Amino acid sequence: MFKADILGETLKDGIEALTIIVDEARVHLSKDGLYARNADPSYVAMVQFELSAKAFENYETDDEVVTLDLKKMQGILELANRTDIIRIVVDENRMALSFGDLKYTIALLSPYSIKKEPKVPKVESAAHVVITGKEFRWAVKAAGKVSDNIALGCTDTDFFMEALGDADTMRLELSKDQLIDVSRADGKADEIRSLFSLEFLLEMSKAVGKASEVSLDMGKNIPLKVGFDFADGNGAVSYLLAPRIEQE
């Protein structure tokens, strides 16, 4: 049994962050809060999602695992305002969502209908960059004008995004004073970079667009970690995105 009240805004933003990667998700409910870990069908991208019990108005649960149809929930929540309180009740194989004068009941999915949870790979990032969600979103959009791939990289003082198309290029460069933070975990100052699929970055940039701070952990041809908080710091999302092979 799970019974909780949550602000529309928190539930909408949380579900959006997950649907960037998966349409259906296994979610673990425990006394302290909930978490989910899901990979996209191609295993190129992964999301880790945490939401503390403190993010809820009320929160009661027996420890359990539920499998949710996120796309259907998202459709229903289009009718809720960001300021509505949403009541969620999970009982046996059904979930009730109530807000205003409306009550929806939807079926939970079979736990066997979706893939096993992915293992989270250990990634030794060489650099840590923090920028605003708005700037990240804008830069990814700018790269899309010339290429389907986008390189992210930095030195110890500058961060850049670069897109190399067949004949055209785009480069965005932000120096230390234009960034919230740039620092090297490996203590070096040389230029590091990795290449990524624009498609996934575009999706992620939609979810992070509202975040005041987005952290980017990166290195040389290693996965990129894109992290941000929501729900006044009571929720945390991090995406891992596998690099593409860059042709010299």
Place this chain on the structure above:
Amino acid sequence: MFKADILGETLKDGIEALTIIVDEARVHLSKDGLYARNADPSYVAMVQFELSAKAFENYETDDEVVTLDLKKMQGILELANRTDIIRIVVDENRMALSFGDLKYTIALLSPYSIKKEPKVPKVESAAHVVITGKEFRWAVKAAGKVSDNIALGCTDTDFFMEALGDADTMRLELSKDQLIDVSRADGKADEIRSLFSLEFLLEMSKAVGKASEVSLDMGKNIPLKVGFDFADGNGAVSYLLAPRIEQE
């Protein structure tokens, strides 16, 4: 001959109310005003439409019947402001529409090009509910998240809309104090309900969306009557919608 001046708003809203059901309509013009009665091609829904001569700035007519291409009129009226005065002149087989510096002349349709007017069935409604157009529109949209059918019903104190999908359900319940009115014509208090096509209700809800009051006359597996006024009470629209058979 028909010659009249009318506010853009009244003409636009009136034509929209008709186009929910038909693209072309037979309209009866007489000294007191005009009326139309048209069924959709499948005979599932019907519209009765009245507009008093008082809704016009000027109004002159010999008694006559014209057949109008409503969709073409709607397209032309997109260019008129709601505050424009539209001059309509019908002469022989042509209609002139003038506003601002523009003058359109369009052909009337042959009266033989469209179906005969439907007979309006006698319906003995068991209950009468009045809600705002906005709430009606919202509820119909909410039902669409889970099903193509929507049940409307009431007791003597509560009105509800219910949608039953394959695995999911939606229920909206409004009690007496949330409604403008709920009353039983049959003097009973039991729950009555009928099932309807979401598609038609969605269309109707667009036309009634601006009305401050929408009346719903309903019963057990009988047609629903959706009524509302426009043009400051000088115009009246009522839709009749046949019920679907509900599977137990």
Place this chain on the structure above:
Amino acid sequence: MFKADILGETLKDGIEALTIIVDEARVHLSKDGLYARNADPSYVAMVQFELSAKAFENYETDDEVVTLDLKKMQGILELANRTDIIRIVVDENRMALSFGDLKYTIALLSPYSIKKEPKVPKVESAAHVVITGKEFRWAVKAAGKVSDNIALGCTDTDFFMEALGDADTMRLELSKDQLIDVSRADGKADEIRSLFSLEFLLEMSKAVGKASEVSLDMGKNIPLKVGFDFADGNGAVSYLLAPRIEQE
């Protein structure tokens, strides 16, 4: 070599005016400014485009001719604000566009990839009409409701647009006091008119929509010249549109 700084607004509006007719254009750069003369693939419409060096913040060039992918430039400039200063540097076969923290480099096109410049025909117009860009745009849109062709014409005191469909007609008439100017170059007062493709007029009306004054030079079955200024009078665009044959 070409190196210039220009206001985003001026560059966006200039490129839009050209893309009404062509996706790729040959542009002549000289000390005084730049000009282009391009015909659409069907040779029905032609654009003459001039932008003075005074419209630029900075402007340096050796005399040269470049062939530009306007559609690609337009896509990139969607990311620039109208108040941004855009730096353009052309060097050998590449053009760099920089604004904000972004830098794009795109390939110039081969001069052999596009058609030769058209000769501008001598047209002896019989009348000269000046109206606002907004009114021109609105009138062309209004004509589109009934026909794919639109006649433009005037006497010595009135300007009109007329669309004749299979069964329907539209006529917009503006008298001297509703126009900025109407005058006859041929000294006559009879009604002259020519018929044009709605499609091209619609496109042109988008580009002129913001201009406070649009000049229309016309006659009896001769090309229409649509002219307007931009960039505070430092830029000038004129379109020539071939007439259609009107059936009596």
